[in-house]
Amino acid sequence: MMTGLYVVISTGNLVKKLVGIGLFQTSVFQLYISLSKVRGAQPPIIEKPAKYGDAVKSAGEKSAETVTDLLAKIPEVTALDPASVYDPLMGVAYSNPLPHVLILTAIVVGVATLAVGLALVVRIREAYGTIEEDAIDDAEYKAEVNAS
Amino acid sequence: MEMSFPIDIFVIIDLILISMLLVVGISIVRLNNLFVIVMLYGVYSLLAATWFVSLDAVDVAFTEAAVGAGISTVLMLGAMLLTSREAKPTTPIRRWGSLLIVGVTGIALIYATFDMPAFGDPNSPANSYVGLMYLKATITDISIPNVVTAILASYRGFDTFGEVVVVLTAGLGVMLILGIDSRRSRSGEVEDTGESAEDANEPPAVKETTKQIDALNHHIVLQVVAKMLIPIIILYALYVHFHGDYGPGGGFQAGVIFASAIILYSLIFGMDQTRRAIPPKLVQFGSALGVLIYGGTGVITILMGGKFLDYNMLDQSDTIHAQHMGILMIEVGVLVTVASVMLSIYYGFAGRYRQLKDQNW
Numbered sequence: 001m002m003t004g005l006y007v008v009i010s011t012g013n014l015v016k017k018l019v020g021i022g023l024f025q026t027s028v029f030q031l032y033i034s035l036s037k038v039r040g041a042q043p044p045i046i047e048k049p050a051k052y053g054d055a056v057k058s059a060g061e062k063s064a065e066t067v068t069d070l071l072a073k074i075p076e077v078t079a080l081d082p083a084s085v086y087d088p089l090m091g092v093a094y095s096n097p098l099p100h101v102l103i104l105t106a107i108v109v110g111v112a113t114l115a116v117g118l119a120l121v122v123r124i125r126e127a128y129g130t131i132e133e134d135a136i137d138d139a140e141y142k143a144e145v146n147a148s
Numbered sequence: 149m150e151m152s153f154p155i156d157i158f159v160i161i162d163l164i165l166i167s168m169l170l171v172v173g174i175s176i177v178r179l180n181n182l183f184v185i186v187m188l189y190g191v192y193s194l195l196a197a198t199w200f201v202s203l204d205a206v207d208v209a210f211t212e213a214a215v216g217a218g219i220s221t222v223l224m225l226g227a228m229l230l231t232s233r234e235a236k237p238t239t240p241i242r243r244w245g246s247l248l249i250v251g252v253t254g255i256a257l258i259y260a261t262f263d264m265p266a267f268g269d270p271n272s273p274a275n276s277y278v279g280l281m282y283l284k285a286t287i288t289d290i291s292i293p294n295v296v297t298a299i300l301a302s303y304r305g306f307d308t309f310g311e312v313v314v315v316l317t318a319g320l321g322v323m324l325i326l327g328i329d330s331r332r333s334r335s336g337e338v339e340d341t342g343e344s345a346e347d348a349n350e351p352p353a354v355k356e357t358t359k360q361i362d363a364l365n366h367h368i369v370l371q372v373v374a375k376m377l378i379p380i381i382i383l384y385a386l387y388v389h390f391h392g393d394y395g396p397g398g399g400f401q402a403g404v405i406f407a408s409a410i411i412l413y414s415l416i417f418g419m420d421q422t423r424r425a426i427p428p429k430l431v432q433f434g435s436a437l438g439v440l441i442y443g444g445t446g447v448i449t450i451l452m453g454g455k456f457l458d459y460n461m462l463d464q465s466d467t468i469h470a471q472h473m474g475i476l477m478i479e480v481g482v483l484v485t486v487a488s489v490m491l492s493i494y495y496g497f498a499g500r501y502r503q504l505k506d507q508n509w
Binding site: 033096 | 211219283
């Protein structure tokens with residue numbers, strides 16, 4: 001994470017700066033995902049348990065009643081009993097899926113914003129002929145001096 | 149899945165991956181050749197994706213590999229070609245100054261990590277409440293194995309709708325800044341060669357030269373292999389999309405993979421042919437269409453008497469089936485928007501190459 005921040009601050013080159021932002025961003029993703037890890041757990045893709053098939057079958061054949069019945073059977077979700085926290089489903093632990101969702105969409109949004117940034121850099125290059133900050137500053141300064 | 153190793157082998161794998169990430173990051177800092185930097189960024193993304201697999205985040209790993217290592221690298225290479233290949237080395241004052249700032253921030257962050265729950269703790273606050281609730285409710289509410297897809301498309305459908313709109317907005321931004329079809333753009337300063345006036349029916353001579361610039365059309369092997377690969381890639385994208393309920397995958401990943409197939413086509417056969425196969429107008433239309441499908445699903449559920457994106461209304465006698473339908477519909481919306489936006493961004497960058505002159509670099 002810090003290397004990304006370092007690149008953003010230290011370099012004057014705009015493309016390299018964007019790479020730095022990308023590094024920074026990916027590192028933040030890693031922080032989030034590492035929080036969601038549960039030791040010895042599986043990816044949050046539920047192994048097809050008997051319950052799963054039953055739920056589909058019963059819901060398909062009978063009516064919504066069955067689903068409500070099943071819902072009633074779920075233990076209190078906010079119960080924080082350490083031994084049973086990840087157990088009551090089917091005895092298998094799964095990693096926390098919520099950060100995965102957040103980061104998944106963040107990655108796609110990240111590349112979209114990156115593209116906007118790169119597009120701006122390309123236009124800056126066309127306008128100033130350079131993508132180094134100090135050179136752009138010089139050009140701006142000269143233009144202002146000439147104008148006044 | 150209890151670990152029986154005395155030393156957790158996954159910890160070793162994690163440590164190796166983290167140290168590789170660190171090495172790549174530091175090399176990016178030290179280098180000045182932009183081409184190498186961009187390629188190393190791709191490596192960094194790929195390593196991060198590997199680590200995400202080790203952290204059980206298979207969906208995220210999939211997205212990171214497709215987006216971070218794939219599309220981002222292509223876009224950065226494109227921007228680099230349009231700008232410059234070397235970065236100026238930084239001045240010593242700036243280097244030490246920023247090292248100081250970064251060092252202080254880093255120490256603060258490391259101090260903050262002492263308050264964080266232990267790695268892999270199942271009872272940490274982050275892992276206890278909402279995520280656990282989603283895990284349990286998914287089985288009975290939606291009944292699809294991939295909980296990530298269930299949360300993404302159903303429980304948090306609002307968020308995802310927002311993300312799709314953000315992607316669309318970014319695509320619009322790139323279109324506005326660069327122009328999706330720059331042959332017809334009106335920024336006359338760069339393209340004063342008369343090429344801008346020509347439409348699709350340009351003289352064959354001009355077409356021939358542009359083709360030679362941006363197409364690898366003298367590589368027979370590449371063409372044949374690409375022709376075999378592209379249908380498979382598109383098929384794979386559709387598999388990833390429709391199998392997203394059961395395994396890792398979904399609209400976001402499928403859209404990016406789909407776009408990468410088209411980008412491969414344009415790399416091998418040239419932009420002109422790609423524009424003929426998939427006109428920029430279609431891409432523009434698709435970007436908006438996807439959001440329309442997504443939002444339209446929400447409006448349909450309102451019209452059927454429910455709330456926005458309340459899929460249960462789609463089939464009240466069988467809510468699980470209704471949830472499946474709703475998820476599939478909005479995932480189609482996501483697929484169309486993401487694929488179209490990625491393509492429009494690519495068109496925006498690729499359309500500029502023809503304006504490059506040799507003396508520019």
